Amino acid sequence: MTESVLEVIGVTKKVRGRTLVDDVSFAVKKGEICGFLGPNGAGKTTLIRLLTGLIVPTSGELRIAGVNVQKERKTALGKIGAMVESPVFFPYLSGRKNLLNLARLHPELKGKRAREERVKDVLSLVGLAGRGDDKVGTYSLGMKQRLGIAQALLGRPEVVILDEPANGLDPLGMRELRELILSLRDQFGLTFFVSSHLLDELQQICSRLVVIREGKLLWQGETRELVLRAGADGRLEDAFVELVRG
Amino acid sequence: MKGLWMSEWLRLWSRKRTWGMFLMMPVLVYAAARYCLEQNGALSPGMPEYATVWNFPVLALAEHLMTVFNLLVVVLLAAAVTEEARSGQLRFLLLRAVTFAELFWAKWTVVLAAVGVFLGAFYLECWGIGWWLFERTETVGLFYREGAFAGGEAVRYGLAYYGLAGLTVVAMASVMLLLAVMAQTATAAVGMGIGWLLLSFGWPVAARMFGAQVQSLSITHIQHQGIAAMLADGRPMMRWNLGVMVCYVAVCLTVGYLWFVKRRGLDV
Amino acid sequence: MFELFVSEWERMWARKKTVVTLVLFAAVSVLAAMWLSRFGVGFVNAGTEVRLDAWNFPAFLLKETSFVLMLVAAPMLFVDALAGERVQGAYRMVLLRPHGRGALLLAKWVALAVWVAMLLAVVLAVGVIAGQTWLGDGGALTERAAAASAAGLASFGDVLAYYGVFYLIAVAAMGLCTLICLLVPSTVLAYAGLVGSYVGMLYVSEHLRFFLLGGEAVFQVLSGNGAGVFAMALGSVMVLSFGASWVMWKKRELC
Ligand SMILES: Nc1ncnc2c1ncn2[C@@H]1O[C@H](COP(=O)(O)OP(=O)(O)O)[C@@H](O)[C@H]1O
Ligand SMILES: [Mg+2]
Numbered sequence: 001m002t003e004s005v006l007e008v009i010g011v012t013k014k015v016r017g018r019t020l021v022d023d024v025s026f027a028v029k030k031g032e033i034c035g036f037l038g039p040n041g042a043g044k045t046t047l048i049r050l051l052t053g054l055i056v057p058t059s060g061e062l063r064i065a066g067v068n069v070q071k072e073r074k075t076a077l078g079k080i081g082a083m084v085e086s087p088v089f090f091p092y093l094s095g096r097k098n099l100l101n102l103a104r105l106h107p108e109l110k111g112k113r114a115r116e117e118r119v120k121d122v123l124s125l126v127g128l129a130g131r132g133d134d135k136v137g138t139y140s141l142g143m144k145q146r147l148g149i150a151q152a153l154l155g156r157p158e159v160v161i162l163d164e165p166a167n168g169l170d171p172l173g174m175r176e177l178r179e180l181i182l183s184l185r186d187q188f189g190l191t192f193f194v195s196s197h198l199l200d201e202l203q204q205i206c207s208r209l210v211v212i213r214e215g216k217l218l219w220q221g222e223t224r225e226l227v228l229r230a231g232a233d234g235r236l237e238d239a240f241v242e243l244v245r246g
Numbered sequence: 247m248k249g250l251w252m253s254e255w256l257r258l259w260s261r262k263r264t265w266g267m268f269l270m271m272p273v274l275v276y277a278a279a280r281y282c283l284e285q286n287g288a289l290s291p292g293m294p295e296y297a298t299v300w301n302f303p304v305l306a307l308a309e310h311l312m313t314v315f316n317l318l319v320v321v322l323l324a325a326a327v328t329e330e331a332r333s334g335q336l337r338f339l340l341l342r343a344v345t346f347a348e349l350f351w352a353k354w355t356v357v358l359a360a361v362g363v364f365l366g367a368f369y370l371e372c373w374g375i376g377w378w379l380f381e382r383t384e385t386v387g388l389f390y391r392e393g394a395f396a397g398g399e400a401v402r403y404g405l406a407y408y409g410l411a412g413l414t415v416v417a418m419a420s421v422m423l424l425l426a427v428m429a430q431t432a433t434a435a436v437g438m439g440i441g442w443l444l445l446s447f448g449w450p451v452a453a454r455m456f457g458a459q460v461q462s463l464s465i466t467h468i469q470h471q472g473i474a475a476m477l478a479d480g481r482p483m484m485r486w487n488l489g490v491m492v493c494y495v496a497v498c499l500t501v502g503y504l505w506f507v508k509r510r511g512l513d514v
Numbered sequence: 515m516f517e518l519f520v521s522e523w524e525r526m527w528a529r530k531k532t533v534v535t536l537v538l539f540a541a542v543s544v545l546a547a548m549w550l551s552r553f554g555v556g557f558v559n560a561g562t563e564v565r566l567d568a569w570n571f572p573a574f575l576l577k578e579t580s581f582v583l584m585l586v587a588a589p590m591l592f593v594d595a596l597a598g599e600r601v602q603g604a605y606r607m608v609l610l611r612p613h614g615r616g617a618l619l620l621a622k623w624v625a626l627a628v629w630v631a632m633l634l635a636v637v638l639a640v641g642v643i644a645g646q647t648w649l650g651d652g653g654a655l656t657e658r659a660a661a662a663s664a665a666g667l668a669s670f671g672d673v674l675a676y677y678g679v680f681y682l683i684a685v686a687a688m689g690l691c692t693l694i695c696l697l698v699p700s701t702v703l704a705y706a707g708l709v710g711s712y713v714g715m716l717y718v719s720e721h722l723r724f725f726l727l728g729g730e731a732v733f734q735v736l737s738g739n740g741a742g743v744f745a746m747a748l749g750s751v752m753v754l755s756f757g758a759s760w761v762m763w764k765k766r767e768l769c
């Protein structure tokens with residue numbers, strides 16, 4: 001039995017009387033790639049903001065590698081790398097400069113050399129080594145997404161949380177993204193928590209799925225359970241749509 | 247085009263900030279009235295600066311609040327043009343087959359209409375608060391005019407004053423529109439707008455030795471002294487000042503329009 | 515903490531506006547110095563004038579450029595750092611790093627305070643050079659004495675004191691701006707709110723005029739009139755605005 005590295009326990013978030021996340025609980029185990037599915041406006045970004053300590057839950061608890069995100073925010077954030085919504089970089093700076101700036105915020109990357117090394121590594125991990133010195137303003141959407149993943153990897157996280165990383169990617173970009181996630185998991189044993197509003201983007205690589213709608217947890221389990229549910233001839237997509245329709 | 251105009255207009259008034267600024271006006275008018283009452287103590291009735299019911303709307307605008315209208319156009323245009331363009335909101339409009347040209351004119355006229363509403367409301371509020379706080383004297387003095395004038399005459403003068411004041415705000419707004427179109431960020435738009443205002447304040451001081459015409463190249467100078475001069479006996483500055491304002495509007499709108507249509511098409 | 519500051523500082527200069535603002539501000543200072551030195555007299559307040567010479571020139575130059583500094587060059591950067599970055603979304607990347615919220619805000623404040631110091635250094639440098647170049651050193655002793663009593667300028671040390679007190683005012687404006695940026699949702703409103711609050715304070719009390727009329731207020735302080743009240747007023751604005759924004763920054767949902 002592997003330990004859970006990401007735990008959401010009875011979390012509710014209310015904003016001005018509206019319940020954006022409603023008593024959601026689930027857990028993700030180490031080394032898993034967990035898909036976080038839900039239609040637009042389901043509350044995926046809200047839950048990811050909770051997980052990354054950007055906002056505070058009304059009730060409930062969130063833990064990363066056993067560390068409470070609210071009580072020990074700094075320690076928890078040290079274990080997470082995240083991209084929340086589409087990443088915003090400084091367009092007049094190169095991708096490398098953007099990352100070097102953020103690398104300063106990682107205490108474990110001490111000194112210029114260490115930061116430069118790390119930035120070089122993450123850039124080549126996401127396949128941007130050749131374009132690192134170009135200004136971000138000249139990047140395509142897919143390259144910006146990859147740079148967003150690169151910045152999430154800067155601090156050698158245990159858990160990587162990505163909010164709709166497939167947004168705006170073409171089929172080829174999507175495949176590259178899937179391959180990138182898989183290889184990172186295999187190489188470094190990273191745990192991934194990846195949101196999307198489309199099932200087929202993720203289903204191939206996710207071993208586990210968490211589905212929410214209108215802030216409520218709809219379904220969670222192994223991807224193959226969903227496959228079973230869909231039946232021998234039924235399509236996975238249909239099972240998912242059925243789930244979401246309720 | 248009409249639909250676009252209405253949607254821009256309604257959007258402007260659906261914002262809390264617009265209403266916030268609108269509801270601030272009576273407070274400002276009241277503050278100006280208290281100030282004028284205090285000043286009256288040191289003045290004798292019959293002087294043009296002596297505030298009465300008849301001339302308070304002019305005094306309130308001239309002495310204090312012209313700058314408020316200048317700042318109002320800075321804020322409205324920075325929000326409607328720069329902020330929206332930079333946050334990508336314009337893209338949604340452009341998806342609905344609206345051209346940049348239509349958008350430009352819609353935004354410009356919507357802001358002008360809003361300033362008109364603000365100025366009209368301000369005028370009425372001045373009457374309301376003035377009626378309550380000031381005397382209804384028999385006669386009143388007017389700037390740069392010989393003699394004493396009856397209330398009705400002063401009201402006619404006030405309306406002309408407000409008309410010209412409206413024109414100066416239009417001229418100012420055209421500059422601000424140009425700045426808002428050129429600015430990369432909303433903060434830059436506001437900063438450039440305020441910088442322009444400071445330049446306009448400084449110009450008449452720096453150009454004192456060149457005389458009233460050169461000084462009047464500054465719109466704020468026209469606002470502070472030019473309008474009264476335009477309405478003085480013989481209308482000495484009328485042509486020149488109107489010419490300056492028309493030039494500002496023509497140049498700024500042309501450049502702003504071309505910039506908006508040519509450049510924005512690329513980076514939205 | 516140092517790396518936090520450097521990161522903040524780098525991001526500040528990653529915006530084109532920062533360089534442009536610095537260059538334009540230097541240009542404005544030079545133009546103002548040209549104009550002021552030709553004019554030859556400086557106004558301590560509306561009624562009192564002092565003959566300018568090489569040693570008192572930097573103080574009067576700051577008084578002339580103070581409007582541009584307090585209304586444009588400083589607030590534009592304040593609002594961008596304190597609200598713009600958050601509104602635009604770039605700051606999320608920073609908030610996701612393992613640091614306390616307080617430390618992040620402190621880094622911003624330090625970076626902005628250094629920016630204001632840079633602006634003042636530009637004016638001081640232009641003032642000293644322009645004063646030496648365009649104005650004589652030789653005000654008659656009686657005139658010096660008059661300047662000393664009217665403006666509180668008896669030595670170059672007093673000129674530096676003038677800059678120092680003005681610096682405190684600009685830093686207080688930064689505190690005020692932080693608070694406003696946390697209270698209103700857009701950069702345009704935050705900027706307008708800051709300018710509005712400068713003006714509003716003028717109406718609240720004559721002792722709070724220093725945000726808009728700092729040049730004049732500092733002369734008054736240096737000449738020994740109402741320094742206590744000034745310190746009280748400035749101190750309370752600072753304590754309230756910095757304190758309230760500190761608490762709100764830590765509690766509020768920043769993005
Ligand atoms: N700060 C907020 N205040 C009020 N409502 C919000 C706030 N943030 C998000 N929402 C609302 O919460 C819902 C969920 O949003 P979000 O988490 O962004 O959805 P998703 O990422 O799944 O598309 C949406 O209806 C959105 O309008
Ligand atoms: Mg989302």
